[in-house]
Amino acid sequence: MSGRRALDSGLRLEIDRIACDAYGTCAELLPEGIDLDEWGYPIVAPGNVPLHLVDHAKRAVDACPVLAMRLVRAEASASVPIPPPAPVLAVRPDRTEGTPPWPPRPQSRAPKRSPEDRRRR
Amino acid sequence: MTARLLDGPAPSAGAESLGDHRARLGDLPGRTERSHLIPLLDSAGLLGRGGAGFPVGRKWGSVAGRAKGDAVVLANGAEGEPLSHKDRVLMASRPHLVIDGLELAAEAVGARRAVLYVGSEHAQARAALERALAERDANRSRTLPRIPVSVATPPVSYVAGEESAAVHFVNAGDPRPTTVPPRPFEKGVGGKPTLVQNVESLAHAALIARFGDAWYREAGQAATKGTALVTVTGGTRPGVLEIELGTTIGEVAQWAGVVAGEGSPVLLGGYFGGLVAGADAWGLPLDPAVLRGHGTAFGAGVVAFMGDETCGVTTTARIMDYMAGSSAAQCGPCVFGLRSVADASARVATGQPRQDDLARLRGWSQSIAGRGACRLPDGATGLLASSLRVYEADWASHQHHRRCSVRRGAARAAS
Amino acid sequence: MFDQTLWFVARGSGIVSLLMVTASVCFGLLTVARFWHESWPRFFNLEMHRRISLLAIVFNVVHITTAVLDPFAKLGWSSALVPFISAYRPIPVAMGVVSMYLFIALVITGLLRSRMPQGLWRAIHWTSYAMWPLALAHSFLSGSDAGSLWMLAIGGVSLGAVGACLLFRIAVWDQNRGRLDDAVLTSSWEDVTRRGRGR
Numbered sequence: 001m002s003g004r005r006a007l008d009s010g011l012r013l014e015i016d017r018i019a020c021d022a023y024g025t026c027a028e029l030l031p032e033g034i035d036l037d038e039w040g041y042p043i044v045a046p047g048n049v050p051l052h053l054v055d056h057a058k059r060a061v062d063a064c065p066v067l068a069m070r071l072v073r074a075e076a077s078a079s080v081p082i083p084p085p086a087p088v089l090a091v092r093p094d095r096t097e098g099t100p101p102w103p104p105r106p107q108s109r110a111p112k113r114s115p116e117d118r119r120r121r
Numbered sequence: 122m123t124a125r126l127l128d129g130p131a132p133s134a135g136a137e138s139l140g141d142h143r144a145r146l147g148d149l150p151g152r153t154e155r156s157h158l159i160p161l162l163d164s165a166g167l168l169g170r171g172g173a174g175f176p177v178g179r180k181w182g183s184v185a186g187r188a189k190g191d192a193v194v195l196a197n198g199a200e201g202e203p204l205s206h207k208d209r210v211l212m213a214s215r216p217h218l219v220i221d222g223l224e225l226a227a228e229a230v231g232a233r234r235a236v237l238y239v240g241s242e243h244a245q246a247r248a249a250l251e252r253a254l255a256e257r258d259a260n261r262s263r264t265l266p267r268i269p270v271s272v273a274t275p276p277v278s279y280v281a282g283e284e285s286a287a288v289h290f291v292n293a294g295d296p297r298p299t300t301v302p303p304r305p306f307e308k309g310v311g312g313k314p315t316l317v318q319n320v321e322s323l324a325h326a327a328l329i330a331r332f333g334d335a336w337y338r339e340a341g342q343a344a345t346k347g348t349a350l351v352t353v354t355g356g357t358r359p360g361v362l363e364i365e366l367g368t369t370i371g372e373v374a375q376w377a378g379v380v381a382g383e384g385s386p387v388l389l390g391g392y393f394g395g396l397v398a399g400a401d402a403w404g405l406p407l408d409p410a411v412l413r414g415h416g417t418a419f420g421a422g423v424v425a426f427m428g429d430e431t432c433g434v435t436t437t438a439r440i441m442d443y444m445a446g447s448s449a450a451q452c453g454p455c456v457f458g459l460r461s462v463a464d465a466s467a468r469v470a471t472g473q474p475r476q477d478d479l480a481r482l483r484g485w486s487q488s489i490a491g492r493g494a495c496r497l498p499d500g501a502t503g504l505l506a507s508s509l510r511v512y513e514a515d516w517a518s519h520q521h522h523r524r525c526s527v528r529r530g531a532a533r534a535a536s
Numbered sequence: 537m538f539d540q541t542l543w544f545v546a547r548g549s550g551i552v553s554l555l556m557v558t559a560s561v562c563f564g565l566l567t568v569a570r571f572w573h574e575s576w577p578r579f580f581n582l583e584m585h586r587r588i589s590l591l592a593i594v595f596n597v598v599h600i601t602t603a604v605l606d607p608f609a610k611l612g613w614s615s616a617l618v619p620f621i622s623a624y625r626p627i628p629v630a631m632g633v634v635s636m637y638l639f640i641a642l643v644i645t646g647l648l649r650s651r652m653p654q655g656l657w658r659a660i661h662w663t664s665y666a667m668w669p670l671a672l673a674h675s676f677l678s679g680s681d682a683g684s685l686w687m688l689a690i691g692g693v694s695l696g697a698v699g700a701c702l703l704f705r706i707a708v709w710d711q712n713r714g715r716l717d718d719a720v721l722t723s724s725w726e727d728v729t730r731r732g733r734g735r
Contacts, residue, residue, distance in 0.1 A: 016300045017452040017494040023570060025579045037488065039457040063579045065567050067650055450720040460719045 390420025
């Protein structure tokens with residue numbers, strides 16, 4: 001898919017995994033960056049939120065019924081010394097292999113997302 | 122094998138008394154020397170021994186930088202990894218070394234309070250530490266400022282040893298991980314900056330304070346310097362061993378009396394770790410930096426020889442079941458993901474696989490990690506991924522032919 | 537003619553307020569119950585719940601102001617702010633006053649949710665189970681419309697809507713969080729090996 005390269009907003013999505021209760025609102029409002037796994041929990045695309053999607057990201061954060069999502073400055077967390085990850089044996093993308101990263105800014109109207117959702121209850 | 126932490130009487134002799142400890146190691150250094158302890162730890166290059174391997178000096182520095190004399194130091198002796206025994210052995214036989222490290226850390230970061238966090242089932246370790254604290258109260262030396270040291274005993278569980286879980290238990294009696302940020306070094310016990318440090322790391326720090334960074338760096342055969350405790354199983358001499366970092370797996374196998382053929386699978390790091398196998402594997406040095414370069418890790422120093430006679434698929438399935446049951450039940454991807462992994466791998470191991478079980482296991486080994494509040498799902502799926510790689514042929518045989526190549530017969534539940 | 541205008545506006549805005557608060561409660565229940573469908577997206581319930589609540593403020597303000605200013609009802613500002621001191625139908629008016637205060641608390645804590653302890657937010661949100669019945673009772677007992685058919689119809693629909701949503705919410709009580717503990721406790725190894733040996 002060709003498009004103008006998406007500008008980096010310097011913000012990234014952070015999820016409180018304990019508070020998250022698989023409501024799935026975030027994936028509805030930001031399908032470009034959030035998918036739901038087979039149990040209804042979010043898989044977030046790696047990296048920062050592109051600039052053209054920040055408003056949608058804010059809306060997705062706002063729409064979580066349990067306030068489990070936040071938008072944080074990417075640099076802020078880099079300054080905090082984080083222990084290196086435990087045995088790095090599995091690749092740790094936040095998204096399943098094969099799913100595309102954040103899409104570039106569309107030239108024209110993006111196609112509607114097809115309603116493939118299975119009912120998860 | 123080099124003995125430093127375990128120098129002196131054998132661990133089987135029980136806890137070393139305060140008198141013997143002081144006679145053997147001498148006094149702690151004076152105040153001026155102690156004020157340089159954090160840079161000394163940095164130059165020694167001491168890495169944490171709890172599993173993450175984070176530089177100890179840097180960790181102490183980040184707490185010291187935030188504390189205003191009100192920090193807390195927590196010695197992590199929870200040891201929830203079933204294959205690891207080194208912390209227990211260290212606490213039970215060298216309690217004064219651990220408490221030395223605790224008090225030095227408290228002084229260095231400006232702490233007013235210390236906690237010894239010991240798994241409730243580690244009775245010997247706990248008794249040794251409590252007796253040691255009583256001995257020190259009775260024979261209070263003037264060297265270090267006195268701070269209250271309490272003992273916290275969480276139920277032994279895999280997640281209880283996690284940093285935020287330790288803090289949560291001390292704060293609220295709940296040994297389950299919490300969401301970070303804020304991390305313990307920012308806001309921990311009682312909302313104060315808290316240093317959570319493995320007991321072995323504290324013991325090393327106590328020796329470095331006495332003997333210096335150059336002394337510490339004399340040991341070590343590869344890039345990483347110093348010694349470390351490892352728990353070895355699978356041979357005729359299982360137990361806790363102190364090795365120079367960089368000692369190869371093959372050398373450890375010799376010491377432990379391992380009869381399995383060279384190149385047979387070895388589990389490094391514990392249930393949280395990964396498998397290595399093959400002709401070159403036993404030549405790998407047990408060095409955190411080198412192992413990371415090979416896609417595996419030193420972790421909590423577990424070296425478990427799996428042997429040629431055990432079915433790797435069955436062992437992996439059992440471990441996955443254990444990990445799934447250890448979940449704190451707080452995060453969906455961990456609970457449902459690990460349960461799915463455990464169910465599928467149990468079916469494959471016992472010869473009753475569903476058609477897509479193996480394919481889905483491969484998928485789950487990648488998709489669950491990083492989506493929980495703690496690193497339990499990462500560790501479990503990391504082990505799964507390495508098992509799928511090392512025992513690839515066995516997994517395929519179980520899945521597609523329902524045959525176990527080890528037992529040379531139909532795959533079924535072991536009685 | 538003008539004298540009656542205020543009273544009409546007070547009654548009308550009161551009824552609209554009731555309908556809005558009813559709708560807000562329904563959408564709130566559907567949010568927690570995770571009701572969604574292909575044509576009823578997940579974000580819809582929470583967004584409608586919030587927006588209708590905010591809009592209801594406007595109609596509430598109009599209702600209270602016109603009711604207080606209306607010469608016929610002889611309510612002063614104090615009657616609208618302190619329960620039970622009204623000369624006109626003290627108990628029904630008090631119900632409205634209490635309901636008003638609960639509504640204010642709900643709106644304020646709703647807007648400031650991300651800045652407050654979640655336990656407190658939840659405790660205050662539970663008072664909506666008191667706020668709505670009080671609002672409904674206030675509508676029927678303090679106004680002069682209670683007997684008319686259309687008012688009864690409105691009351692019936694409100695009661696029915698909230699009742700249906702509440703039943704649905706109770707029916708799906710044990711959502712994800714309850715399932716987490718159950719999932720952890722089962723041991724697949726024992727089940728599978730038991731089944732295997734039984735073959």
